[in-house]
Amino acid sequence: MLQQTQVVTVTEYYQRWMKRWPTVQDLAQASCEEVREMWAGLGYYRRAERLWEGACKVVNELKGEIPRTASKLTSELPGVGQYTAGAIASIAFGQVQLNGASHVCVSAAGLPSVSL
Numbered sequence: 001m002l003q004q005t006q007v008v009t010v011t012e013y014y015q016r017w018m019k020r021w022p023t024v025q026d027l028a029q030a031s032c033e034e035v036r037e038m039w040a041g042l043g044y045y046r047r048a049e050r051l052w053e054g055a056c057k058v059v060n061e062l063k064g065e066i067p068r069t070a071s072k073l074t075s076e077l078p079g080v081g082q083y084t085a086g087a088i089a090s091i092a093f094g095q096v097q098l099n100g101a102s103h104v105c106v107s108a109a110g111l112p113s114v115s116l
Helices: 007-020 024-029 032-039 045-060 070-076 082-093
Strands: 097-099 104-106
Touching: 007 032, 024 045, 032 045, 070 082
Parallel strands: none
Antiparallel strands: 097 104
16 A cells, blocks of 8 residues: 555554454455455555455465465465565564665564665
8 A cells, every 4th residue: 555655644544454354264255346446546446356356366265375475475376576575474484584676685674774
């Protein structure tokens, strides 16, 4: 939601989203149309569709298990690129990831980033 959208705009959307679909399983049970309606006003609607498609794949094909590495995230979930996969792996799973675009290592532990 935050890609190219200000935090002040996203906050209300995010709170409504999380209230309606607090888990990946809840999101996977929604219809694509419901997801688009909830996203309305944020733009970049394909992101909402990909998020929903990813939730459906996690629940229906991956036994509810979100891939835990950047390489598996990019290969197994629709619409997840290297940057997003690196962020997810770092923040959610504590893996230090090299972001090829900025050449910075990020850590979920909140440690200072290291430029390479």
